[in-house]
Amino acid sequence: xxxxxxxxxxxxxxxxxxxxxxxxxxxxxxxxxxxxxxxxxxxxxxxxxxxxxxxxxxxxxxxxxxxxxxxxxxxxxxxxxxxxxxxxxxxxxxxxxxxxxxxxxxxxxx
Amino acid sequence: xxxxxxxxxxxxxxxxxxxxxxxxxxxxxxxxxxxxxxxxxxxxxxxxxxxxxxxxxxxxxxxxxxxxxxxxxxxxxxxxxxxxxxxxxxxxxxxxxxxxxxxxxxxxxxxxx
Numbered sequence: 001x002x003x004x005x006x007x008x009x010x011x012x013x014x015x016x017x018x019x020x021x022x023x024x025x026x027x028x029x030x031x032x033x034x035x036x037x038x039x040x041x042x043x044x045x046x047x048x049x050x051x052x053x054x055x056x057x058x059x060x061x062x063x064x065x066x067x068x069x070x071x072x073x074x075x076x077x078x079x080x081x082x083x084x085x086x087x088x089x090x091x092x093x094x095x096x097x098x099x100x101x102x103x104x105x106x107x108x109x110x
Numbered sequence: 111x112x113x114x115x116x117x118x119x120x121x122x123x124x125x126x127x128x129x130x131x132x133x134x135x136x137x138x139x140x141x142x143x144x145x146x147x148x149x150x151x152x153x154x155x156x157x158x159x160x161x162x163x164x165x166x167x168x169x170x171x172x173x174x175x176x177x178x179x180x181x182x183x184x185x186x187x188x189x190x191x192x193x194x195x196x197x198x199x200x201x202x203x204x205x206x207x208x209x210x211x212x213x214x215x216x217x218x219x220x221x222x223x
Binding site: 033042045058092094096099101 | 201
């Protein structure tokens with residue numbers, strides 16, 4: 001059984017560009033959450049999707065948006081990239097309770 | 111505002127001894143607490159959790175203690191093994207229904223032979 005998968009593994013963008021990150025949840029999981037982990041920090045909650053709707057949102061600007069597809073996979077979009085958006089982006093899936101994390105996408109903004 | 115705090119960035123313990131990792135929280139609404147372990151280049155892996163109706167939960171070598179009045183929890187690893195060397199994150203949530211997790215900054219544990 002494949003766990004949570006994320007793509008791409010690494011990504012380099014320049015300021016002002018837009019980026020899309022992808023996540024496939026663990027089999028049987030219907031809820032996807034996205035977290036941002038800056039260097040030396042713990043993961044920070046961005047938002048959560050359930051039944052293709054944003055169910056919860058953390059303290060992130062509107063430049064961060066997402067989508068969940070009927071097969072429960074999800075995308076995270078970030079517009080107008082800033083240097084401070086450089087981080088590890090983690091996706092977690094769950095059906096109830098414990099969240100299972102993917103390996104993350106390392107985004108570098110130059 | 112950091113609602114979950116892990117005040118020790120690092121900890122070094124000898125193999126076979128006890129490792130104690132500490133975590134404090136400020137939000138009284140937190141009802142469910144988890145510990146995750148993270149190796150480099152991997153996502154966090156769930157280790158153990160505890161609900162606020164309990165004060166202790168054990169799973170093999172890992173025990174989590176919760177002191178609600180002090181808003182403090184700790185993770186005990188006994189005996190510590192070199193493979194336990196990783197970054198440990200404490201996380202909290204208002205419920206165990208899979209809602210947003212609030213993480214601390216992590217404690218890097220090194221277990222030396």
